[in-house]
Amino acid sequence: MADHQRIHPVQPDVEAPQTPTARLVPRGSSRSDKGDPVEHYPPFRHNIPVTHSKPPHNKRSCCRKFLCWTTCLLILQIIVIGIIAAIIYLVFRPKLPKYSVDGLRITQFNLNNDMSLSATFNVNITARNPNKKIGIYYESGSHLSVWYTGTKLCEGSLPKFYQGHRNTTVLDLALLGQTQNATGLLSSLKAQQQTGTIPLNLRAKVPVRIKLGKLKLMKVKFLVRCKLVVDSLDADNVIRISSSSCKFRFRL
16 A cells, blocks of 8 residues: 655745834933933932031030139138148247337427417337247338327337347337317317326338248238327326227238
């Protein structure tokens, strides 16, 4: 039996339709009508500078710090001064000088033709330095005066001298004065003299320098106030001092 051979027609190869290739367009752009890519730019933005606000300045905190430091410095200064004063006291044992009015003599006390009162007093003042290691320099520029009920009768000054350790110095001082329109003053003095008690005040302001060992300190002022009671103010007569007391203090 003969073999039957089937022949299948061979179809010619059909070319696949070619699709046009698209041009690559970058991201963020589009095509124009002509086919060219159109680039899109981001919208323009105004850059506004950012300002960081500073924390508020605390004035109260600064004031508190200033007051705290000032207080600490003052306390430290007081402590240092206290330590120095304690050392000086322990080493030198300072004592206050003492003053007294021991004698008074009047060489002139009369009313002039112009109704002015002329007075000349000779006053004996004793100054005592009881310190063992402290000396006193009495400088120039001192002032002494004698007063009666608010009226200055006479005035003078101390000489310049040095008073050593445990020294007693007696000073004989001449005080001069002239008071204008003194008729009322003289009448009051005569009336007071009849009672036998005439109150007088002696005031002294003396610049001095203290010597501690070999160290000479800054200048200070001695202020002395003496209250006297005498029996008379007659010239060329013995004046008896019935009461005398002096107070002393110093000032920078």
